[in-house]
Amino acid sequence: MNKKRLAIFISGRGSNMESLLRACEAPDYPADPALVLSNRPSAKGLEIAAARGIPTIAIDHKTFNGDRVTFETAIQAELEAHEIDFIALAGFMRVMTPWLVSRWEGRMVNIHPSLLPSFPGLHTHQRAIVAGCRLAGCTVHYVTPGVDEGPIIGQAAVPVMPDDTPDTLASRVLKAEHLLYPECLEAALRGEMKRARVQLIDTDPEAPILLGCP
Numbered sequence: 001m002n003k004k005r006l007a008i009f010i011s012g013r014g015s016n017m018e019s020l021l022r023a024c025e026a027p028d029y030p031a032d033p034a035l036v037l038s039n040r041p042s043a044k045g046l047e048i049a050a051a052r053g054i055p056t057i058a059i060d061h062k063t064f065n066g067d068r069v070t071f072e073t074a075i076q077a078e079l080e081a082h083e084i085d086f087i088a089l090a091g092f093m094r095v096m097t098p099w100l101v102s103r104w105e106g107r108m109v110n111i112h113p114s115l116l117p118s119f120p121g122l123h124t125h126q127r128a129i130v131a132g133c134r135l136a137g138c139t140v141h142y143v144t145p146g147v148d149e150g151p152i153i154g155q156a157a158v159p160v161m162p163d164d165t166p167d168t169l170a171s172r173v174l175k176a177e178h179l180l181y182p183e184c185l186e187a188a189l190r191g192e193m194k195r196a197r198v199q200l201i202d203t204d205p206e207a208p209i210l211l212g213c214p
């Protein structure tokens with residue numbers, strides 16, 4: 001089987017990264033984790049990846065004094081050195097310029113903690129609560145130059161409870177993220193984007209997850 005060499009970009013704790021690394025352990029999963037890259041040297045996820053024997057690298061954006069293309073040139077050099085085929089952004093908190101995005105068009109995906117196109121950008125859970133949303137969720141999409149705008153691969157929805165805070169909602173959505181991302185990455189890598197499948201997952205009867213991915 002021709003497995004793609006996957007780079008996962010993180011900035012923090014890396015729980016989505018872990019869900020992808022777990023998925024990659026299956027013999028028939030179409031990706032091999034070849035690099036975990038963080039723009040924050042202190043990102044907890046780097047330790048988790050290193051403990052699993054995955055090559056890691058920190059490229060600290062702060063040392064580039066706002067020169068985004070030079071920062072991205074350094075990233076691109078690492079991607080080439082590790083012969084990367086595909087990138088999964090997993091909590092990577094830097095917006096990339098068209099310089100890098102165009103080089104990876106169709107080969108870079110992201111997970112965003114809202115039901116796009118609602119609530120692109122930051123503070124998604126607080127914004128969903130303030131807006132009175134009854135459903136929240138997450139989206140896996142291809143990365144294009146517009147922030148959180150690329151074609152949608154799959155989504156998962158969870159209920160918003162009356163007493164939710166941004167934190168309680170975030171942890172419910174995060175559970176859904178961990179289910180959704182490996183499924184959508186697999187579909188993207190296999191090029192199986194046409195078959196829609198919606199599945200109700202009753203992990204918690206009060207807060208079921210509705211998973212919709214190819």
Ligand code: GRF
Nearest residue numbers: 013014015016091111112113
């Ligand atoms: C996730 O909610 C992801 O959707 C968002 O940032 C968070 C990262 O969490 N972009 P983790 O680092 O994967 O645990």
